[in-house]
Amino acid sequence: MTRVPASGQFWWGAATASYQVEGAVDADGRGRSIWDTFCDEPGRIADGLSGADACRSYDRWREDVQLLDGLGANAYRFSIAWPRVQPQGHGRVNPPGLAYYDRLVDGLLEHGIAPFATLYHWDLPQPLEDAGGWMARDTAERFAEYAAVVADALGDRVACWGTLNEPFVHMALGYAFGTHAPGEVLLLDAFAAGHHQLLGHGLAAQALRAGSPGTPVMLVNNLTPVRATSTSPEDAEAAHVYDAFHNRMFLDTVLLGTYPDALAEAGDVVHDGDLATISQPLDLLGVNYYNPTLVAAPGADNPLPFELVPIEGYPTTGFGWPVVPEGLTELLVGLRDTYGDALPPVVITENGCAYPDEPGPDGEVDDADRIAYLDAHISAVGAARDAGVDVRGYLAWSLLDNFEWAEGYTQRFGLTHVDFATGDRRPKASYEWFRGRIARGW
Numbered sequence: 001m002t003r004v005p006a007s008g009q010f011w012w013g014a015a016t017a018s019y020q021v022e023g024a025v026d027a028d029g030r031g032r033s034i035w036d037t038f039c040d041e042p043g044r045i046a047d048g049l050s051g052a053d054a055c056r057s058y059d060r061w062r063e064d065v066q067l068l069d070g071l072g073a074n075a076y077r078f079s080i081a082w083p084r085v086q087p088q089g090h091g092r093v094n095p096p097g098l099a100y101y102d103r104l105v106d107g108l109l110e111h112g113i114a115p116f117a118t119l120y121h122w123d124l125p126q127p128l129e130d131a132g133g134w135m136a137r138d139t140a141e142r143f144a145e146y147a148a149v150v151a152d153a154l155g156d157r158v159a160c161w162g163t164l165n166e167p168f169v170h171m172a173l174g175y176a177f178g179t180h181a182p183g184e185v186l187l188l189d190a191f192a193a194g195h196h197q198l199l200g201h202g203l204a205a206q207a208l209r210a211g212s213p214g215t216p217v218m219l220v221n222n223l224t225p226v227r228a229t230s231t232s233p234e235d236a237e238a239a240h241v242y243d244a245f246h247n248r249m250f251l252d253t254v255l256l257g258t259y260p261d262a263l264a265e266a267g268d269v270v271h272d273g274d275l276a277t278i279s280q281p282l283d284l285l286g287v288n289y290y291n292p293t294l295v296a297a298p299g300a301d302n303p304l305p306f307e308l309v310p311i312e313g314y315p316t317t318g319f320g321w322p323v324v325p326e327g328l329t330e331l332l333v334g335l336r337d338t339y340g341d342a343l344p345p346v347v348i349t350e351n352g353c354a355y356p357d358e359p360g361p362d363g364e365v366d367d368a369d370r371i372a373y374l375d376a377h378i379s380a381v382g383a384a385r386d387a388g389v390d391v392r393g394y395l396a397w398s399l400l401d402n403f404e405w406a407e408g409y410t411q412r413f414g415l416t417h418v419d420f421a422t423g424d425r426r427p428k429a430s431y432e433w434f435r436g437r438i439a440r441g442w
């Protein structure tokens, strides 16, 4: 088993996340997470549904492994549900919950597919939320304790660890704006939830290194090139501040050991020594890319120091997100130019798009728009590689149509169509296309 990407080897594959695909929320002693709670609240999820069944991957993971094998993938990024491992979020470990990941990891390895395991993709154990969630500093310590348990159980076989998925998005949607679990509307005070995630990342990286020496560790960020609507000083300043929150808060801290100037005042939650913990050396940086962000100075009634503006002039996905593949090249080259030698090799850990994807009369999904999206974005990665950026992998979001958070099942991101009434999987045209693209390589 190759544990570190050998030079010349490129990781090709796809990604999912526990709550979005597993279902089986009551199986084998799993505890409740903030997403179980959030989905129970009326009006939170577009179709009123939850991840209770999702893609049933808890029972049908063998089919997922077969799909990856059929793609020719050499990596699969999945996440581990903390409430399956520690139903209370601390203390007692639940062996039957961990055993699911044992089976999955072994199944992947049997097919020569490297397991990329993310420890936290937003499904916080509910008892920890009851104790303050990520607004509580203690949650960072609990996360490190959980990381040590997982490293001990799976560290001999996992190819690459991801600590957190998209701490910015979790801070913003979960704690600032409340459209994701746990549904808090704290606006700028949500900074603490971001800082405590960063601290948890640093502590967990230490625990993973101690428990599974030699296994690469990455942080997975959602990153976006930020553009101002005009060259006015007000719009430029708003873009600068937004970039600090979205990108630099989760890069400068981790790679340079500093907060960006725009956040220097951000709070007394940052203790002496935190930045040293947060800036543990990283083996890889995971980059999830969807689209650039356009920012203007805030209007008079806006309590925030920026305003997000829709980007015009590009095609949009079914979700309404602009399709801007060159933004990915811009992002990657910008990372290299900004961070230089402090930037570890990069893996694209998510990239993809939602479209309606109705099956035709023959049951086939002819998702030509997804093929065009993936093709253009993979080419954008190639352009960054040609410009000298060290990109080691491309993992599409997602292997399967799945539970798309606040959108429920209304947005389909999969290479594989899932009939949510039955759980039946059927590869789309884009799956066949991606198989050919992987076979071709660079």
Ligand code: GBH
Residues within 6 Å of the ligand: 017, 020, 165, 166, 169, 222, 288, 290, 291, 292, 293, 320, 321, 322, 350, 397, 404, 413
């Ligand atoms: C990821 O988050 C998640 O990791 C994954 O679980 C999820 O299923 C997937 O993406 C698809 O959503 O308003 O047009 O500027 C992505 C975070 C935040 C990226 C919102 C796009 C806004 C688009 N996304 N963002 S737009």
